Amino acid sequence: MYETNYHRAGSVADAVRMLTEAEDGKFLAGGQTLLPTMKQRLAAPSDLVDITKIPDMKGIREEGNQIVIGAATPHAEVAASALVKSRLPGLATLAGGIGDPAVRHMGTIGGSIANNDPAADYPAALVGLGASVTTSKRTLAAEDFFIGMFDTALDEDEIVISVAFPAAEKSAYAKYPNPASRYAMAGVFVARHADGSVRVAVTGAGQSGVFRVDGMEDALAANWSPEAVAEMSLDSSNMLHDVHGSARYRANLVTVMAKRAVAAAG
């Protein structure tokens, strides 16, 4: 690791100021991707501004029909939350399956979505549930927040404050993990809302990060059952391919995981 300066921000304004003053600063929101990257000397920020200790960015609460999660909330807290478990069981499952216990206790929801790793789990939940992201500057719909692989709508000095998830009638997440990294090779989040609308969001498989599967959403809106999507084969031309699996195989995994997620949602 190259030498760097560590700052701990006490407020959002504090954090933005510290970053602006730094020569080449980065927000540290748990660091479960950033720190290993720095250890490998693949990133060398002059300053790290730790935003995980900002009180406004912590905790899980219910606001009307929404579950609002502070951006600095670690995955383990989301997984263990009674509120999340009762209102959004799929989200609790997803958070409890990220990385390993150390990652789940350090990594945060804000850090995860700001990094937008194409194989990260959270983007599937945000898009699948139709969440909105509140930042230090604005509020964005999840689909407008995620732009592409490792790319979001965030400005350099913009911080995710919280994520608001509409409570769904049914939700579940099914992931097929990469055997080496245990990131998703295909992770599918399905949700059905009270108005009967259905969302199917996929992570791990797409070349541009998280995406929705319209055909599956239509099929499930008409018939909420695993069988509705079981035979649906997806176009693999925009799927990821690497030593662990071809695009064609990932397309198959999306179908299988979608089917299993619907079954798990009940």
Next chain:
Amino acid sequence: MAVEGIGARALRKEDKRFLTGKGRYTDDMVAPGMGFAAFVRSPHAHARIKGIDTSAALAMPGVDAVLTGDQLVGDGIGNLICGWMIHSKDGTPMKMGGWRALEPEIVRYVGQAVAVVIADTLGQARDAADVVVVDYEELPAVIDAVAAMGPDAPQIHPEAEDNLIFDWEIGDDAAVNAAFEKAAHVTRLNIRNNRLAPNPMEPRAALADYDSAEEHYTLHTTSQNPHVARLVLSAFYNVAPEHKLRVIAPDVGGGFGTKIYVYPEEMVCLWASKRAGRPVKWVCDRTEAFLTDAHGRDHQSEAELALDADKKIIGLRVKTVANIGAYMSLFSSAVPTYLYATLLSGQYDIPAIHANVKAVYTNTTPVDAYRGAGRPEATYLIERLMETAAREVGLSPAEFRRRNFVRTFPHQTPVIMCYDAGDYDATLDAALKAADYDGFAARKADAAARGKLRGIGISCYIEACGIAPSAAVGSLGAGVGLWESAEVRVNPIGTIEVLTGSHSHGQGHETTFSQLVCERFGLDTDSVAIVHGDTDKVQFGMGTYGSRSGAVGMSAVVKALDKVEAKAKKIAAHLMEASEGDIQIEGGELKVAGTDKKLSFTEVALAAYTAHNLPEGMEPGLKEGAFYDPTNFTFPAGTYVCEVEVDPETGKTEIVNFVAADDFGKVINPMIVEGQVHGGLVQGIGQALLENVTYDDNGQLLTASFMDYAMPRADDVPFFNLSTHETLCPGNPLGIKGCGEAGAIGSPPAVINAITDAIGSNDLTMPAKPEKVWALYHSSMKEAAE
């Protein structure tokens, strides 16, 4: 603590320090004034070095030295060597290219070291290494061993035309041809044994310290065999004569073969310590380990098995291409020859065998011995053939094996080995019973009802351990003898130190070697200490690999104990005025049989050292040494049964049951043996399901971290069902055969045989990645439907 002798499930003496963070590993060592080394490595798989500019690096803060291959060669440091001479079938010696610890002219694999920086801190050393400018002219690279022999392949070393190092054979070609001509059935398979990265938990490390006044070097390093390291560093690399070089391998966190060898980095640290005038520490990071630790396996084979009308095997023909990598590592030539083809007879009575092995250079990391070393390759080949042949001729795989077992001993195979003892029916029977083999059909039906494909596979392995005797291995080309030495020092108050040339890097020697002493003298285990891993303390040793510490290292201890016991009895007989033949040792006391006369072990030891009253002419003291050279290899064997369920939708394999029935001869500590089997099985299952070193066509390593190289984890394996079935090895005093590698040797074919049974397709290669299994299953379903 208690008196825990042979066969006791003694808890490991060393675990207190490991579990409480008190282990002393090389990276824990600190030398006053030490600097840190960072290596500059080739980003290309094959390139000519046109120039190296170190000026910017030398100007960086904290930098003492930036050293290159020209300086290394100029200082007379020798090339790295391969210590086992193999001759091709035409009688010519193997074609070995030069390997310099820092390469000045042509780099031949990604990660090869070309320069080293020594600086005050590791960060400074790395910063400076980043600015060493190496001007490369890229050359075409070749990764695949078969392609490397082709007409379009680049020439990697001038010494080896067509990149062919040797074209070796064993067995009787004519007899095999005759067998195939009269065969009633022939089974053919193309077999690929995948390339593996060993990944011990502790990476390689070195702390080298040159004392300019004494012209003496001390090297702390992660070695499985510190004396062999000293010998090689001294005799071949010209670092220093042996008496001016002390090598210490302190606590070492796993080896698996990859820490047998003397690598460029450790040698460069010694040389750089003198050059820079300060101690030099280097600790490998994980990506460096993937790039530079010797890899394992990487064979491509064509195998054919000839059967007569009674479904008895009459011949085996094998053609193997072994990928050696870019350079010949220390034992790389022995692995695909004498450690491999000599085991191709398996547990079976095969009258005619012929194997041809071509060893080939490629632009990849050097390949050498990795847990099992040659024997997993042989076992995988023969056990895949056996299962396939059984299916083809319509016999149960168990029955087909039984029909061909060796049952009389000694049994001379057509490929050098003479099996001394075994009972292959016993381990097969035990494994089938433990696996409820007969109840498989019902379990398969139940799995089908749940949408899963269930399969079962057998592997009957045999391996050869305790590679020996020295004269025999010498005649086969080994550059060293493969005996072991030990010394038993009884202190004046009766405590005992055992100095052994074996080296423990996870095997629990401090416990098991102590058990030998407890057994012999009835002493408490706390009164025994095991000393190893330091060339200044232990006279000599060949180290630990090839499951040899029990069969060879312990045998040397037993010989030394025999001498100590004989002398102690003489002293006791003299002191108690009894006949030497009447002295019995029991519970830490020397007693005169049939009387109540006795002396404690401490009293006898003290008498030996006070020397006030010793038998006429006896030297004082109670300390004896021994060298032990075995009379034969040992032959552990057993049967493994693997049962899997495959998810047809994803191709993912779950191992639902794994049974291992092993014959390791005498077992000293069942708990430690079980631990060895567990570890070996997990590594073998890792090879079968997950692990695969992968290069792209340009020789870039795609699996250079745990993000892409899939290591097995606890949730990838089931609870194992283990048992041991003892036939004693007649070749050593304790009857030990060895247990360190069996799990890794026997398990891969059991897993693949089970998966191919489940999916009804036999084309599966290791690792059985889910996508491969999924595609094979669906294409076999499609074929069946058409």
